[in-house]
Amino acid sequence: MSTTVTADIEVDVPVRVAYDHWTQFESFPHFLGGVESVRQFNDTTTHWVVKVGGVEREFDADISDQVPDDHVAWRSTTAETPHRGRVDFRPVDGDRTRIDLTIEWQPEGFVEKAGAALQVDDMQVKRDLHRFKEYVEKRETPDGAWRGEVHGGVEGTDPDLRM
Template sequence: MVQIIETIDVDVPVRIAYNQWTQFESFPKFLDEVESITQTGETHTHWKVSVAGVTREFDAEITEQHPDERVAWTSTGGETEHAGVVTFHKLTEGSSRVTVQIDWEPEGLVEKLGSLVGAGTHAVKKDLKNFKEFIEAQGGAETGAWRGNVDA
């Protein structure tokens, strides 16, 4: 199992950063490897990703969610085994810190080699930078929000 932890500060209030993160179908706009996400229920999503030219599909379930604090998930079926959590921390009234932790099991030679050279870490770092650019370019407004609670 490989663990990746990355953090970025964004110049939007924590509520805006959190709200945007709950809009899973918008992820392809800032997560390079994500081709599509379909929300199939309040806490269920279907993902299609492409990593190093290999396309995979899997389902994920939100296992814990608390507005303006955290969203945790785990894969529930398909070709990828992973789990993660994103946390949100208020820095000032207009800025926040977003931290992502992903635990995943590399599949196949390409992913195993990539994990050895830190490709996953670089990808998550780039995706967080893309998220920062995306949310800040929105002029401090999210594209939607889901503020429900899911208890672990």
């Protein structure tokens, strides 16, 4: 049985700033609990090292859909526990952004299943979004930004122009 966690938060930065920070995947350990490291191989593939319930896991994830200032969707490609997610960015006003996050995975083992049943996962995702809020509001200028699009796991700027 899969578990789905949804959470949202408003941050006091424009949508472009929030999006640009979120797409700096290697900075995730600064605000995502349990994430030890993220390496980005190219515009669509990342390698993660996470520690959950004392268990370290490594996996690759691919960006399946990405539109600047709008959303990023991903799915694991090598994880023992498959997961996928999506984060949406919506302007509230010129200097404020709503972030909606959805993550879905299949808990395995007693610790993960107990955590899901007790909604520990929900609390962790909400804490992570609060840490992201603090992070992005303190560091208004992102370290970098990639403004391209990904559709169906394929990089490009216009899905209608790809063969």
